[in-house]
Amino acid sequence: MAYCVHCGVKLGESEKKCPLCGTGVYDPAARRDTSAPRPYPVHTPEQVLKKNKDFLQLLAGLLLLAPAALCLVIDLLVSGTVTWSAYAACALALLYVAVTVPLQITRKRVYWSLAVSFLCLNAYLFLAERFSESGPWFFPIALPAISLGTALLAALIILYRVHRLNKLTLPAASLMAVGLECLAIEWLCTLQSSTALGFTWSPFVLAPCLFIALCLFFINGNRAVREEVRRRVHF
Amino acid sequence: MAKGKRWFKLDNAAKLYPAISTDRWSSTFRVSAELNEPVDPARLQQAADRVMPRFPSLMVRMRTGLFWYYLEEIKSPLRVQEDTGHPCMPFRYHQDHGYLMRIRYYRNRISAEFFHSLTDGSGGFVFLKTLTAEYLRLGGADVACENGALDPAEPPDPRETRDAFLDMPLPKVRISRKEGRAYHFPGTREIPHTLHTIAASIPCAPLKAQAKAAGATVTEYLVSVMLLCAAEDQASCPRRRLLPVRVSVPVNMRAFYPSPTVRNFSSFVNPGFDPRLGDCPFDEIVREVRAYMAYQVNPRLLSATIATNVADEKNLLIRLVPLALKNLVISSIFRKAGDKLVTATLSNLGVAKMPRGMEKHVRRFEFQLGVPSAPLYNCACVTTGDEMRLVFSGNIREPTLPREMLSFLVEQGIPVEVESNLEEEG
Numbered sequence: 001m002a003y004c005v006h007c008g009v010k011l012g013e014s015e016k017k018c019p020l021c022g023t024g025v026y027d028p029a030a031r032r033d034t035s036a037p038r039p040y041p042v043h044t045p046e047q048v049l050k051k052n053k054d055f056l057q058l059l060a061g062l063l064l065l066a067p068a069a070l071c072l073v074i075d076l077l078v079s080g081t082v083t084w085s086a087y088a089a090c091a092l093a094l095l096y097v098a099v100t101v102p103l104q105i106t107r108k109r110v111y112w113s114l115a116v117s118f119l120c121l122n123a124y125l126f127l128a129e130r131f132s133e134s135g136p137w138f139f140p141i142a143l144p145a146i147s148l149g150t151a152l153l154a155a156l157i158i159l160y161r162v163h164r165l166n167k168l169t170l171p172a173a174s175l176m177a178v179g180l181e182c183l184a185i186e187w188l189c190t191l192q193s194s195t196a197l198g199f200t201w202s203p204f205v206l207a208p209c210l211f212i213a214l215c216l217f218f219i220n221g222n223r224a225v226r227e228e229v230r231r232r233v234h235f
Numbered sequence: 236m237a238k239g240k241r242w243f244k245l246d247n248a249a250k251l252y253p254a255i256s257t258d259r260w261s262s263t264f265r266v267s268a269e270l271n272e273p274v275d276p277a278r279l280q281q282a283a284d285r286v287m288p289r290f291p292s293l294m295v296r297m298r299t300g301l302f303w304y305y306l307e308e309i310k311s312p313l314r315v316q317e318d319t320g321h322p323c324m325p326f327r328y329h330q331d332h333g334y335l336m337r338i339r340y341y342r343n344r345i346s347a348e349f350f351h352s353l354t355d356g357s358g359g360f361v362f363l364k365t366l367t368a369e370y371l372r373l374g375g376a377d378v379a380c381e382n383g384a385l386d387p388a389e390p391p392d393p394r395e396t397r398d399a400f401l402d403m404p405l406p407k408v409r410i411s412r413k414e415g416r417a418y419h420f421p422g423t424r425e426i427p428h429t430l431h432t433i434a435a436s437i438p439c440a441p442l443k444a445q446a447k448a449a450g451a452t453v454t455e456y457l458v459s460v461m462l463l464c465a466a467e468d469q470a471s472c473p474r475r476r477l478l479p480v481r482v483s484v485p486v487n488m489r490a491f492y493p494s495p496t497v498r499n500f501s502s503f504v505n506p507g508f509d510p511r512l513g514d515c516p517f518d519e520i521v522r523e524v525r526a527y528m529a530y531q532v533n534p535r536l537l538s539a540t541i542a543t544n545v546a547d548e549k550n551l552l553i554r555l556v557p558l559a560l561k562n563l564v565i566s567s568i569f570r571k572a573g574d575k576l577v578t579a580t581l582s583n584l585g586v587a588k589m590p591r592g593m594e595k596h597v598r599r600f601e602f603q604l605g606v607p608s609a610p611l612y613n614c615a616c617v618t619t620g621d622e623m624r625l626v627f628s629g630n631i632r633e634p635t636l637p638r639e640m641l642s643f644l645v646e647q648g649i650p651v652e653v654e655s656n657l658e659e660e661g
Contacts, residue, residue: 001652007638008642008645008646008651009641009642009645009651009653010650010651010652010653011654012652012653012654012655014654015653015655018653019433019634019637020433020634020638020641020642021638037342038656039434039654040318040319040320040321040322040341040432040655040656041319041320041341042658043319043321043658
């Protein structure tokens with residue numbers, strides 16, 4: 001019977017190292033019986049069941065497929081061609097993406113999820129433009145606006161991860177992103193409408209966003225102010 | 236057909252567990268008896284076949300009702316199984332005829348594992364003693380039916396399957412024990428279905444002497460050692476903010492309200508202290524634990540806490556909420572609280588009294604808690620004769636709590652012998 005030279009506990013006959021500290025058995029005087037039976041059988045790991053996300057995805061898919069198919073059938077029966085049901089089908093497809101993508105989001109796959117959402121939203125709007133024949137607005141407005149929005153979101157995620165944005169700087173950066181996105185949307189709209197280039201509503205969004213963001217950055221950077229604010233608005 | 240099958244409502248404590256169980260985790264525990272001779276599986280099966288009908292509340296499967304889960308009788312016999320390297324794995328409702336308990340054997344050891352909805356440690360121990368006594372009797376030994384070993388030939392006593400929570404006097408007052416998060420030993424969480432087990436054998440005499448010198452009972456002493464180890468570990472690693480250290484100690488309600496029930500009938504108290512108030516030397520920790528236990532472990536306070544849970548169970552509005560919704564609420568509450576409120580659990584079953592004729596054949600008993608829901612190590616202990624068996628079970632790779640706790644006992648001059656299910660790496 002050996003003792004752990006580190007912890008001082010007596011080690012069971014079958015222990016090849018101390019289970020508490022991992023120190024190997026050291027007992028020059030004693031000959032240890034290495035064939036001593038273990039107190040527990042050898043562990044054969046059980047099949048670990050994965051969290052059943054696939055089932056939830058399938059369920060969501062089936063639940064949404066049924067009304068989509070029903071819409072297409074009714075549309076075909078009534079008008080003989082696909083008209084309004086395409087909107088419904090695309091909307092349901094978008095809903096499917098909205099439901100299932102969050103299931104797949106993990107820390108590692110957040111950019112992948114963002115890319116899928118980007119593609120699906122664009123596809124939906126592209127189809128909407130085609131079916132409604134109201135275009136052209138997808139390529140000149142929607143695509144650049146969504147691209148900028150996605151890029152801003154990705155930039156926020158990178159900033160959050162790399163620079164560890166806190167409770168003050170994260171909303172500040174998000175507000176700035178919202179302001180910029182609004183400015184870009186209005187700019188794209190005016191380009192399309194071939195009216196004089198000018199901003200009407202977006203500065204009213206950008207200005208308060210920028211003001212609040214700068215205030216938050218200032219509060220974050222100034223310790224005395226930060227403490228004062230915390231003291232007055234704590235809850 | 237389920238027609239004619241007996242069924243049981245879940246008792247008050249049992250209602251929580253099915254709502255929070257998944258394929259990856261369920262609340263389990265196990266009790267074992269180590270014999271002086273190797274276990275004969277065929278004889279064990281025979282003993283199990285004779286003993287199981289004596290415990291109708293254990294021969295059950297979990298069923299889903301509209302508003303609550305319930306337990307339904309199983310007619311098929313329970314098959315004994317060889318032990319596994321990692322005990323107390325989750326129960327799946329569709330396996331083994333739906334049994335929520337297992338009987339296992341390995342070398343000299345007979346073990347019984349239970350889903351916590353069926354029974355608690357004391358109830359499980361009654362089953363184990365009855366099974367072991369019958370096993371020994373089948374081998375020709377003369378073992379009496381006493382000291383917790385029931386007579387398998389007798390019909391089941393209806394009081395044994397009663398929900399004892401409903402029989403005890405409950406005060407009208409409700410007591411809330413809201414507590415915040417407690418410190419957890421940092422560690423690498425293992426994959427599901429992993430339970431590291433470190434069993435320590437400790438002679439009772441030096442342990443009792445140390446506890447007595449500290450002015451505490453053995454349980455209070457061990458809880459204090461656990462708290463000290465947790466506080467020291469927390470102080471040694473730089474953290475942004477300190478958290479209280481707290482140990483959950485189950486309390487057997489049969490001690491206050493004698494009941495022959497083999498279903499759940501226990502409550503718990505959470506002694507601890509707050510390191511944010513400053514360092515606390517060991518003798519002060521012991522004093523705090525003693526004071527806490529003296530105040531909390533009394534039938535009035537414990538029953539007031541139980542009354543709170545029973546009142547919720549009896550609330551008409553809650554009862555009318557569909558089970559799926561109840562499950563959602565219960566599991567979300569458990570995820571936020573649950574094991575996060577305590578640093579570890581220390582469950583002491585006390586001194587195991589053996590029926591006459593069993594001492595010659597049984598070397599010791601063992602009690603082990605299953606996989607914790609949070610990444611931590613728990614500890615369960617039971618005393619047989621002059622030896623206490625402490626079993627640490629955890630789902631983190633680093634055995635910080637068992638190492639610190641057992642090293643402390645060794646430093647106090649208490650000899651400790653350890654063995655484990657940890658296997659050689661590489």
